[in-house]
Amino acid sequence: MRGSLRVCQHPRCQHPGEFRAPNPYGRPPGPNGPGDYLYFCLDHVREFNAGYDWFEGLTAEEIAAAQSPLNVWPSETRAFKANGGADSPPRWADFNDPLDAISTRFRKRMESVAPQPRSDGKFLSGEDRSALKTLGLGQDADRNAVRSAYSQLVRKYHPDKNGGDRTHEKALQDVIAAYTHLKTAPAFI
Structure with missing residues (x-):
């Protein structure tokens, strides 16, 4: 709103009205337009905002729920392609x-x-499928199967378990990376 020729709508103020605020007595926003606004200078828009209480009339439980970081996305979203x-x-x-x-x-x-969907209908990304392949599992594997395969492969490739043989170090890193990815993947949570 900078450079606007509007004057602050607070009584007896002649500063530029650069900041808009919702007009409590005007037309609310809706399908026919953005609604009516009041235009204030910086000092008066700060005064207007200080008098506005978002939580007015709410109980303590409703306020806590509104302030919860989990409240920003109340419904589950579909997976992207x-x-x-x-x-x-x-x-x-x-x-x-x-x-x-x-x-x-x-x-x-x-x-x-x-690719073919899982039997439980959960989406698997390309990374999920690659990680399952690294662990030697099919696409319908569950969290327990992932944990079990990870344990077996770590025992197989870890140098402490196979006499200090470090030739399988790359395979061990791949198994750890695959498990780390899968344990936070949406299909296995």
């Missing part, structure tokens, strides 16, 4: 033609972009 929607084949690539004249070009990409 693995490829983010970029470079996906055209809709006609799904066309099932008898000569495979159209869908042949995109078949391989469609199989890699849309």
Whole structure:
């Protein structure tokens, strides 16, 4: 609002009205527009904000719930597509033609972009699938199977368990990285 020719709407103030505040007596925001605002100078908008109480009329439990960091996203969101929607084949690539004249070009990409879903319906990202493969597990593995496979592979590759043999150090790092990723993956929480 800088450079605006508005004057502060506080009585007897002639400073520029650079800051807007909701007008409690004006038209509220809605489908027909943003609503009415009051325009104040910095000192008067601070005064207006100091008199505004967001929690007025709420109980202590309602205030605590509103201040909770978990309150910012009250519902679960759907998982995003693995490829983010970029470079996906055209809709006609799904066309099932008898000569495979159209869908042949995109078949391989469609199989890699849309792999078979898990039996429990949870989404697995490409990283999740890669980590499961590192642990030697299928896509329907649960948290207990991941933990068990991790324990077995650490015992197998760790130098303390195999006589000091460090040739499997890279495999051990891969197993640890895979488990670290999977234990925080949404499908295994």
